[in-house]
Amino acid sequence: xxxxxxxxxxxxxxxxxxxxxxxxxxxxxxxxxxxxxxxxxxxxxxxxxxxxxxxxxxxxxxxxxxxxxxxxxxxxxxxxxxxxxxxxxxxxxxxxxxxxxxxxxxxxxxxxxxxxxxxxxxxxxxxxxxxxxxxxxxxxxxxxxxxxxxxxxxxxxxxxxxxxxxxxxxxxxxxxxxxxxxxxxxxxxxxxxxxxxxxxxxxxxxxxxxxxxxxxxxxxxxxxxxxxxxxxxxxxxxxxxxxxxxxxxxxxxxxxxxxxxxxxxxxxxxxxxxxxxxxxxxxxxxxxxxxxxxxxxxxxxxxxxxxxxxxxxxxxxxxxxxxxxxxxxxxxxxxxxxxxxxxxxxxxxxxxxxxxxxxxxxxxxxxxxxxxxxxxxxxxxxxxxxxxxxxxxxxxxxxxxxxxxxxxxxxxxxxxxxxxxxxxxxxxxxxxxxxxxxxxxxxxxxxxxxxxxxxxxxxxxxxxxxxxxxxxxxxxxxxxxxxxxxxxxxxxxx
Numbered sequence: 001x002x003x004x005x006x007x008x009x010x011x012x013x014x015x016x017x018x019x020x021x022x023x024x025x026x027x028x029x030x031x032x033x034x035x036x037x038x039x040x041x042x043x044x045x046x047x048x049x050x051x052x053x054x055x056x057x058x059x060x061x062x063x064x065x066x067x068x069x070x071x072x073x074x075x076x077x078x079x080x081x082x083x084x085x086x087x088x089x090x091x092x093x094x095x096x097x098x099x100x101x102x103x104x105x106x107x108x109x110x111x112x113x114x115x116x117x118x119x120x121x122x123x124x125x126x127x128x129x130x131x132x133x134x135x136x137x138x139x140x141x142x143x144x145x146x147x148x149x150x151x152x153x154x155x156x157x158x159x160x161x162x163x164x165x166x167x168x169x170x171x172x173x174x175x176x177x178x179x180x181x182x183x184x185x186x187x188x189x190x191x192x193x194x195x196x197x198x199x200x201x202x203x204x205x206x207x208x209x210x211x212x213x214x215x216x217x218x219x220x221x222x223x224x225x226x227x228x229x230x231x232x233x234x235x236x237x238x239x240x241x242x243x244x245x246x247x248x249x250x251x252x253x254x255x256x257x258x259x260x261x262x263x264x265x266x267x268x269x270x271x272x273x274x275x276x277x278x279x280x281x282x283x284x285x286x287x288x289x290x291x292x293x294x295x296x297x298x299x300x301x302x303x304x305x306x307x308x309x310x311x312x313x314x315x316x317x318x319x320x321x322x323x324x325x326x327x328x329x330x331x332x333x334x335x336x337x338x339x340x341x342x343x344x345x346x347x348x349x350x351x352x353x354x355x356x357x358x359x360x361x362x363x364x365x366x367x368x369x370x371x372x373x374x375x376x377x378x379x380x381x382x383x384x385x386x387x388x389x390x391x392x393x394x395x396x397x398x399x400x401x402x403x404x405x406x407x408x409x410x411x412x413x414x415x416x417x418x419x420x421x422x423x424x425x426x427x428x429x430x431x432x433x434x435x436x437x438x439x440x441x442x443x444x445x446x447x448x449x450x451x452x453x454x455x456x457x458x459x460x461x462x463x464x465x466x467x468x469x470x471x472x473x474x475x476x477x478x479x480x481x482x483x484x485x486x487x488x489x490x491x492x493x494x
Contacts, residue, residue: 004038004310013040014441015318018494019271019330020044020309021078022071023340024441041309045302047077049113054105063101064363064373067108071339072349072362083115083301084108085335086270088373091126091158092381093135095374103131104374106193119263119299120248123158127240128195130188136379141184143203151179153379155247161262164252165279165286168220175216182214182230182239197237204235216243221258222251248299260296261286267308273317273330274385285313317494329493331388334369336494338362338400341486344440347407347416360403368396389492398487405483418478419468427465429455436481445490454481 008016013032017024021044032040055066071081088111095104107129114122126132132150133139141147156162160170185202188195205214214235218227230243250258264286268276276282290296293307308314317328332340342349342362349362363373370393376382407416422435433454437443446454458466458477468474485491 001312002037002310002315004036004041006037006310008033008035008037008040011318011444012315015315015494016040016044016309018340018441019314019317020082021340022081022336023344025344026439029441037310038306041306044079044309045116045306047080047116049115052076052112054108056102056105058101060095060101060104060374061361061363063105063108065361067373068339068362068366071335072342074343080112080115082336084111085333086267087111087115087122089376089381090266091132092376092379093129093131093374094376094378098131098134100131100134101374102193103134107131108374114301116302116305117300119259119301120244123154123248124241124244126158127154127183127244128186130193130195133186133188133195138183138186139188141180141186141201143184143201143207146177146180146184146203148176148180150183151176154179157379159244159247159259159262160250161258164254164258165256165261165283166253167279168253170220170250170252170258171217172219174218175220177211178214178216179230179243181211182243185237186240199236202236205231214239216246217250220250222255223249256287257290257296260290260299264289264295264304264308267304268313269384271308272314273328275328276313285311331385331493333382333384334366334371334388334393334396335373337369337397337492338366341400341404345404345416345421345482347404365396365400365403368399369393370396397492401483401486404486405479407479416479416482418474418482419471421482422468422478424468424474426468429458429464429466432458432466432468432478433481436478437485440482440485440491442485442488442490446488450488450490454484457481457484 010029010033013035014024014029017028017032032043035043052070054063054070057063057066070076088108091111093104093107095101098104110125110129114125127150136150136153137147138150141150155171155176162170164170181203185198185200186195187198187201203211205211213229214231215227215229217223218225221228228246228249230239230246233242248259252258252261265276265279265282268282268285268289276285289304289307289311293303294300295304317330339362341347360368366373370388370390371382404416421439422432426432426435430451433451434443437446458481461477466473466477468478
């Protein structure tokens with residue numbers, strides 16, 4: 001259907017922006033419509049590495065609030081934050097176990113630095129990250145009894161995955177045991193935010209000859225029966241880097257790079273749709289993206305993302321001809337829904353609160369929807385797609401919409417300024433509904449029945465013409481209309 005030279009329509013530009021950022025304001029859409037897919041991807045990927053630091057607060061809410069404040073700024077590169085969120089979920093680490101928000105802040109800086117850089121370098125740095133050392137018990141990895149937690153998740157979640165696209169195992173338990181030896185002896189300086197290597201606690205082969213040579217993947221990975229040694233350049237602190245290099249050389253049962261295939265599929269699932277969790281669906285798209293990007297050799301994230309963003313599969317989730325059905329839409333993450341709404345409607349938050357109703361902080365709204373940043377539910381991160389849609393999560397989404405709609409007192413900087421969003425000279429209820437829906441980017445996605453119901457709501461106090469210049473009517477009805485639109489099924493997906 002298209003390639004990097006395909007010109008973006010208005011609908012395609014809106015889709016591109018809201019999938020690679022937080023919502024899409026009409027002025028932003030106008031700036032991208034008419035670009036080619038490649039030009040749009042290049043522009044979005046050209047952000048400078050952020051020097052932003054989530055802060056050194058001793059309480060988790062302080063670090064969370066600071067991150068949200070950064071995401072809410074119009075000058076913040078949205079794609080960078082979407083990538084930091086992806087890697088935060090991919091290398092899921094929770095302050096509930098770490099117990100120090102400053103360590104979580106430091107990990108956020110690591111993810112931010114590598115967000116569109118080199119994945120191999122990112123994985124190596126995560127292996128030395130103090131929050132990760134605490135979370136997956138590398139601190140307790142002693143030479144006398146190597147702790148396998150980090151080694152297991154390094155293979156299962158961070159790089160290879162349990163099975164390849166053909167359903168074959170990518171590693172064995174023996175590989176986990178051997179890799180755990182590489183990470184023995186890494187410690188954190190007491191009361192300091194630095195790590196060091198303690199050779200007295202490292203597993204050297206001469207001390208434990210019964211454990212055999214430090215060799216992995218004798219049964220998988222395409223290395224043959226001899227496997228691959230990770231101490232071939234010497235034992236000690238460099239083994240953790242060497243073992244990552246070996247993992248990144250792993251090939252699956254079809255002879256393709258395992259890390260590259262799995263990472264690409266995960267990014268497709270994140271930026272496009274959950275169906276790419278199915279290997280049968282993912283395989284042809286993943287391989288096409290890898291062939292174009294060269295990620296399976298370089299592991300550079302930027303060209304991988306560019307190839308993904310110009311691929312037809314990315315636009316299939318647009319939900320209108322000639323693309324796939326609306327059923328392919330992806331459910332918005334709570335962070336995406338809240339931050340995107342505040343940015344699109346240009347709501348100024350006071351002390352990070354959304355005015356109206358309970359005046360909850362942004363982080364509280366997001367947490368009530370099921371996503372507390374820096375506190376993923378497990379090492380597997382959050383469940384995506386339909387897992388966000390449950391009774392508690394939907395009630396929280398509706399409550400957020402209510403609070404947005406009620407943000408109409410306390411000064412101009414503390415309002416939903418509907419008078420700046422919809423032309424006040426409109427008098428036809430259908431036109432008012434269309435104008436409000438277009439602000440949120442869902443005008444083409446509402447059914448005729450839904451639009452009629454919204455128009456009926458506007459006229460429930462009396463028929464047209466309607467007077468939007470009447471502030472009282474506007475705050476009752478136009479604010480209420482935006483609340484209803486934010487609660488609509490069309491707004492829960494993108």
